Amino acid sequence: MRLASLTHDGDVVGLREQPEMLFLRLVRIERLIPCMTAYYRFRRIGFPCFFDADSDMQMINASMIRSGDVVIAVSHSGISRHVNEALRAAKEAGAFTIGITQSVKAPMTQFCDLLFFNSISDVTVGKTIVAHRLAESTIIEVLYAGVMALDPGRATECLKRSSKTMEINKES
Numbered sequence: 428m429r430l431a432s433l434t435h436d437g438d439v440v441g442l443r444e445q446p447e448m449l450f451l452r453l454v455r456i457e458r459l460i461p462c463m464t465a466y467y468r469f470r471r472i473g474f475p476c477f478f479d480a481d482s483d484m485q486m487i488n489a490s491m492i493r494s495g496d497v498v499i500a501v502s503h504s505g506i507s508r509h510v511n512e513a514l515r516a517a518k519e520a521g522a523f524t525i526g527i528t529q530s531v532k533a534p535m536t537q538f539c540d541l542l543f544f545n546s547i548s549d550v551t552v553g554k555t556i557v558a559h560r561l562a563e564s565t566i567i568e569v570l571y572a573g574v575m576a577l578d579p580g581r582a583t584e585c586l587k588r589s590s591k592t593m594e595i596n597k598e599s
Contacts, residue, residue, distance in 0.1 A: 461501050461527070461563035468571040473585040482509040489513035494521025499570070502526070503559050505533020514538035527566050529559070 459480055466478040477488045486509065492498060498517040502510045505528035517524050518538045526539035529546065536542055545562035575582040 460560050461567050462499075464564050465499060465567045465571070468567065469574070471586055471589050472571075472575055472582045474574075485509055485513055489516045492517045492520045492522050496520070496522040497525065498522050499525045499567075500527065500535060500539070501563050502528050502533070502535055503530075503563075504528070505530040505535040507535075511535050511538065525570070527563050 462478055462480075466476050469476050477491075479485055479488060489512070496517070498514065500510050500514050505511075505526070511534050514524050514526070514535055515538050518540075523541075524539045525541045525543070526535050527543045527545070528535055529544060530536075531544060543566045545559065545566065547558040547562045
């Protein structure tokens with residue numbers, strides 16, 4: 428199945444059909460956690476995903492994007508050359524693009540069909556930015572919950588199958 432469309436009706440965003448592929452992009456290593464969260468969440472409910480922290484691999488993955496795929500890009504500044512180039516390629520290939528950023532005027536916004544903005548101030552613990560990561564992860568969780576709500580039977584079945592498969596890890 429391919430992605431028919433993502434619709435925005437008031438506050439409701441929904442997938443009408445399963446995308447063929449879900450590509451996850453990030454800008455720097457601190458975006459690793461939101462992107463890994465998305466990767467794990469969407470894989471558990473049956474969405475084939477690609478995710479890579481390496482910028483060269485991101486560009487290779489971008490070259491594989493086709494019409495009907497969904498790309499989620501996370502960039503706090505929205506100015507990362509690699510993320511923007513991947514989004515441009517995805518848009519040209521006919522993919523549905525979702526962006527998560529803080530900057531309304533960021534270049535990445537021109538390549539996104541759906542945008543989520545976080546307005547978190549820079550709160551750090553040591554040298555680690557915590558607040559941005561939490562806001563981005565929360566947006567990912569909202570997307571995940573929305574996709575699950577559209578086909579709860581399918582999502583539940585996929586979660587049951589993956590949980591059953593992982594039982595081997597819980598045996599002593």
